[in-house]
Amino acid sequence: MRRHAYICSVGYRPDGTLEGPDITSQTMRTLENIKALVEAAGGTLKDVAKVTLCxxxxxxxxxxxxxxxxxxxxxxxxxxxxxxxxxxxxxxxxIDAVAYLGR
Structure with a gap:
């Protein structure tokens, strides 16, 4: 059975503080957050089908x-x-992402 996950994240660390003042560190933290959430749902970044970057x-x-x-x-x-x-x-x-899990 296929499931989907909608994930939206920003550059906050797990402790609630903002990762660095620059775009590079915030983008890395945001994508790490998305990766962790997709993995927690049983997927990988390869399951992400669409992203919108603001x-x-x-x-x-x-x-x-x-x-x-x-x-x-x-x-x-x-x-x-x-x-x-x-x-x-x-x-x-x-960044918001849509992942399709169980492909």
Whole structure:
């Protein structure tokens, strides 16, 4: 039976503090959070079918993209990247993901 998981995360550490002030560290922490949640549901990042990346500054795109490709080096999920204002001061990136588990 196939299940799906919808996950949304930002760059907070498990202790509730924000990971670094820069896009690179926040993107890494956000993707680590997503990875942990997908794995807790019995999947892997290979099960992620779609992501939406929200960043606050167009100038951060290349740095965010470099981190993204480290987590999805082959057969990456479909994705959209948008430039937005995030609700919490200091956040540089928010990522939502849809994973299909049990393929």
């Amino acid at each position: 960043i606050t500054d167009r100038a951060d795109f290349a740095a965010m993209n470099a981190v993204f490709w480290r987590y999805f080096p082959e057969d990456p999920p479909h994705r959209a990247t948008v430039i937005v204002g995030l609700a919490t001061e200091g956040l540089k990136v928010e």
